[in-house]
Amino acid sequence: MSVDINDRITLAHGDGGLKSRELVSDLFLKYFTGEPLRALTDSAILAQAEATIAFTTDAFVISPLFFPGGDIGKLSVTGTVNDLAVMGATPRYISASFILEEGFPVSDLKRIVASMAKTAGEAGVEVVTGDTKVVRKGEADGIFIVTSGLGFFRKGRTPLMPSLIRPGDLVLINGYVGDHGVAVLSSREGITLTTPVSSDCMPLSDLIESVLETCPSGSVRCMRDPTRGGLATVVNELAEASNLEIVLDEQSIPIREEVRAACDIFGLDPLYLANEGKVVAVVDSKWAEAAVGAMRSIPGGEEARIIGEVRECTGCGGPGSERCGRTDERSEKGRTDLNRNETALAPARPGKGRALLRLAIGGTRILRTLSGSELPRIC
Amino acid sequence: MSRETVFDRYKDPSAARYLLDRVKELAEDLKNGGDPIKVMEVCGTHTVQLSKTGIRSALEGAVRFVSGPGCPVCVTDQRTIDDMISLARLPGVIVCTFGDMMKVPGTYTSLYEERARGADVRIIYSPMDALQIAREVPQRPVVFLGVGFETTAPAVALALKSALQHKIRNFYLFPAHKLVPPAMRALLEDSDVEVSAYILPGHVSTILGKRAFDFVSSDYGYPSAIAGFEPVDILLALFSILNVMRAGAAPKPGVINCYPRAVTDDGNVRAKALMSECFKPVDALWRGLGLIPESGLGLKGEYSRFDAREYFDFPRFSGDHCDGRTGAPPLSAGCMCGYILKGKITPVECPLFSTACTPETPVGPCMVSGEGACAAYYYDR
Structure with missing residues (x-):
């Protein structure tokens, strides 16, 4: 007996009995071929010299499961790999747990697992442990995947942190923003775009390695992958964590014309859309051009460019003051009067950081963190 | 000509900056040391674009934008x-x-x-x-x-x-x-609404046609222009209505169609x-x-x-x-949506703005919708 590709997942595939074993041996082990996994022990045993470890976990739920440029399997590997890579670690091992809905087609599972194995190979990671559970029909949406990842810091490398960001640093991105968000949305809603947009979903380990190889230790301050919440949210997080002001240049941010057009239709802002193959890097200005060059030398980095700069938090006057980007510490009298001239405000002193957007027509505006998820609008 | 080139012309930053300067000059000239010129943007998408593009803040002191009842979520009782x-x-x-x-x-x-x-x-x-x-x-x-x-x-x-x-x-x-149009008439009849000119909605006009809004000028005498949604579109409309205002007593043209690539007469x-x-x-x-x-x-x-x-x-x-x-609806205590939708106050003048009422905990719909005046002002600060 073996797993039939035309079959559907049943509760028996998750009960730990014969069917479960078949699923592991005939499907998972066919694609995930690492030695630590093949041992099928309760834990994977990983021999590793003592080193600083990066450890992360992520759960993946997405509709549709297959979208232009990727699928939930590819996403579950890249998401975890990228979370390790942006810390400056070299991704090595991942775990994969599956929650399957009764009735899920085995052929789809096979496609997803094959895609995970392919992506893991590209990213240089091994799937070393995993688990499968099956829940009754209606208790899950087809398939949920949870992956955890381990990465190691190479000799001479230390974790990249927002606290390392300094005024004068430059902000880089490796390409177009918003592709993943538009690809998933249009494929979920069955909306055909004149120029179809593919997800940017890809592992960033090679691209980030190239940057870290090129730039001397310490010159790359911090990296982050702008997934949920998009570029605007990540830049806000970096500004807040570093207590500095990050100014992005509207005209420098690469956005595909078709993504812009789709956003116009849906009433969305590309700066808040998810990306799955992008990294925002904050780099010492002396090394920014070299870092851009390093990104451009790797597939997925061809459109890399400098999109902004870091400076002391100038305009806000500190938490609770009227122009401060933060709202939680606003005082009762802290109502903003838009007609007030900015120069008339309280003297500048360091406060919580904020993100700004330098506008094409001149001037800047505050780039806020997204509240909740973006909802399509009515007109 | 490719589609991109046509759209790019209305996004062109240098054209926008040029127009912005002309609009500012005209407005300063018109207000002649007095209060900023009050212009109502009826459509919610315009409200958002004024924030996003920075036009609202760039014209601060010269033009005061008043958000009209053009966000469908916000006007739902x-x-x-x-x-x-x-x-x-x-x-x-x-x-x-x-x-x-x-x-x-x-x-x-x-x-x-x-x-x-x-x-x-x-x-x-x-x-x-x-x-x-x-x-x-x-x-x-x-x-x-x-x-x-x-x-x-x-x-x-x-x-x-x-x-x-x-x-x-x-x-x-x-x-x-x-x-x-009926809501526009109600606003024009309302003596509480103090606005000098109107930017009319581009999307609605695409369906109804320019003639559907001619009454704003012909019956009520207000300078008004139908605008598209790119920076150059909006600035062109502003430039046109300020020019009509400067012409003063001269016979007023009807509604000016500044969005002819989408809006026809009918x-x-x-x-x-x-x-x-x-x-x-x-x-x-x-x-x-x-x-x-x-x-x-x-x-x-x-x-x-x-x-x-x-x-x-x-x-x-x-x-x-x-x-x-x-039938004045029982609005949540303190929510001043009604005044905001009539342009009597700007969102920041509402006591709940950004204190009790935020996009995370909205009290009124104007804070919920991306096109709502309150949300636009909130994200604009």
Whole structure:
């Protein structure tokens, strides 16, 4: 007996009995071929010299499961790999747990697992442990995947942190923003775009390695992958964590014309859309051009460019003051009067950081963190 | 010429900066040391664009923008929202809505909260999606929440036509569509509204045509222009109406069409025909503006059978309980949406703004919708 590709997942595939074993041996082990996994022990045993470890976990739920440029399997590997890579670690091992809905087609599972194995190979990671559970029909949406990842810091490398960001640093991105968000949305809603947009979903380990190889230790301050919440949210997080002001240049941010057009239709802002193959890097200005060059030398980095700069938090006057980007510490009298001239405000002193957007027509505006998820609008 | 080139011309930063300077000069000249020129942007998308592009802040002191009633979510009366929620609570009913209705607070709860409690509320992108759901689950009633202006009504009419043709009997419409011209007339008649000129909605004009708004100039004498949505579009419209203002007593032209690449004199004739086939004008409650005669769309003729208000038995807040012309809705305590929608105050002047009322915890719909004046100002600070 073996797993039939035309079959559907049943509760028996998750009960730990014969069917479960078949699923592991005939499907998972066919694609995930690492030695630590093949041992099928309760834990994977990983021999590793003592080193600083990066450890992360992520759960993946997405509709549709297959979208232009990727699928939930590819996403579950890249998401975890990228979370390790942006810390400056070299991704090595991942775990994969599956929650399957009764009735899920085995052929789809096979496609997803094959895609995970392919992506893991590209990213240089091994799937070393995993688990499968099956829940009754209606208790899950087809398939949920949870992956955890381990990465190691190479000799001479230390974790990249927002606290390392300094005024004068430059902000880089490796390409177009918003592709993943538009690809998933249009494929979920069955909306055909004149120029179809593919997800940017890809592992960033090679691209980030190239940057870290090129730039001397310490010159790359911090990296982050702008997934949920998009570029605007990540830049806000970096500004807040570093207590500095990050100014992005509207005209420098690469956005595909078709993504812009789709956003116009849906009433969305590309700066808040998810990306799955992008990294925002904050780099010492002396090394920014070299870092851009390093990104451009790797597939997925061809459109890399400098999109902004870091400076002391100038305009806000500190938490609770009227122009401060933060709202939680606003005082009762802290109502903003838009007609007030900015120069008339309280003297500048360091406060919580904020993100700004330098506008094409001149001037800047505050780039806020997204509240909740973006909802399509009515007109 | 490729599509990109045409659009790029209206986004061109140097053209926008040039126009911005001309608009500023003109406005400074006109106000002559006095208060900033008050211009109402009727459409919610313009409200958002003024923030996003930085035009509002760039013209600070010269032009004061007043956000009009052009966000469909924002003008939906709280009692109408309560009715929608009552409907969603009925067992077995599937409610389909555009996304931005989800978080709008009714008197006690929102569709978002109801969904978490078990109501079957689905976000869709087109009324045709709701019809498709009705096809897929013929045993359950599917109600589409018809919120929007003349821009969404034709697509709803199309879905209704298709439902009639294919005899889909479990599809219903909760009719809450609103018409922009009657609301404009109500504003123009209202002595509380102090505005010098109007930027008219580009999308609605695409459907209705320029002539539908000529009364703003011909009957009431206000300089007004129909505008597109790129920076150059909006600035061109501003430039045009400020020029009319400067011409002073000279004979006023009608509404200026600054969006001729989309708006014709008569609009989209087929879309209008579709609308009048399915809908008839009815009196409607507007949040903050009260009851405006013939400013909403009700179902007519054989399409009346799709009316969710008629078909379902649910506790009502609007309709029967509406107390005529004075029917000022019981807004949440302190929410000044009504004043904001009339342009009496800017959102920042509301005591709840950014304190009790934020996008995370909205008190009024103007803070919920991305096109709402309060949300636009919130994100603009």
